């Protein structure tokens with residue numbers, strides 16, 4: 386005979402309810418945070434690893450929530466995607482970032498991360514160009530970072546999008562390279578300008594010879610395909626040295642400092658006569 390289903394223990398129901406309530410509060414707070422201006426851009430340096438020269442910044446989103454405190458993108462980006470507000474949030478962040486970056490030395494670039502969901506919007510390129518025109522920001526200074534996972538969707542749509550962004554002079558980078566599934570096929574299909582090696586490989590390359598081999602191989606691949614490389618996760622002087630021995634890369638990581646808000650970034654640049 387079939388066993389009778391037992392009722393779930395009380396503690397389970399309680400914790401589930403607490404979790405659900407927390408989740409609902411987060412969703413509501415995220416919706417309200419966009420018009421309230423609580424999402425703000427932080428900036429992480431991107432440097433020439435050979436010379437240490439600052440070449441630009443990657444914009445990384447932060448949420449200054451009055452209820453939850455300072456929250457990172459790994460928490461709120463997936464929720465914003467799920468509840469359908471990622472495009473609105475991203476537009477607000479990019480608008481702020483273009484305003485900030487316009488004050489920097491015009492040789493400095495600005496990189497922004499784009500969600501796979503945004504790439505499904507056939508008007509995405511037009512929307513981005515409109516933001517550039519509004520901010521009077523030269524497209525040549527903008528880099529758009531697309532993750533490999535973006536490419537698992539309709540490739541023709543992404544192809545058209547990438548092509549029109551590139552035609553405007555925007556740089557397109559393949560982010561988190563190595564962590565996706567069909568990297569090589571995608572590299573052939575899409576006209577990328579740059580490859581970003583995921584920090585998981587870089588961070589492990591000293592202890593783990595397989596990771597080192599992967600980084601070396603990506604470096605060779607970039608060379609062969611004529612695609613420059615950015616290494617993420619440059620945390621230590623030893624890592625910097627290992628990377629320098631493999632070629633000339635752009636890099637970013639905690640060795641150069643944690644992401645900072647607009648004001649701290651301005652101060653940093655002012656000290657270096659880059660404002």
Ligand code: C2E
Pocket residue numbers: 429444445446457458459462475478498499500560561584617618619620637638639640644
């Ligand atoms: P990502 O594009 O791979 O960004 C780099 C992440 O690595 C950042 O985390 C940065 O703080 C962290 N990081 C930088 N240097 C080091 C280092 O030396 N060691 C270690 N362990 N970590 C380092 P963050 O800011 O938490 O961003 C997480 C992810 O959220 C980003 O990963 C990006 O995929 C996404 N993201 C951030 N801002 C946005 C946005 O405006 N839109 C979208 N769609 N995604 C965003």
Ligand code: CA
Pocket residue numbers: 443498530560
């Ligand atoms: Ca990125």
Ligand code: CA
Pocket residue numbers: 560561581583584617
């Ligand atoms: Ca990345």
Ligand code: CA
Pocket residue numbers: 561583584
């Ligand atoms: Ca990453």
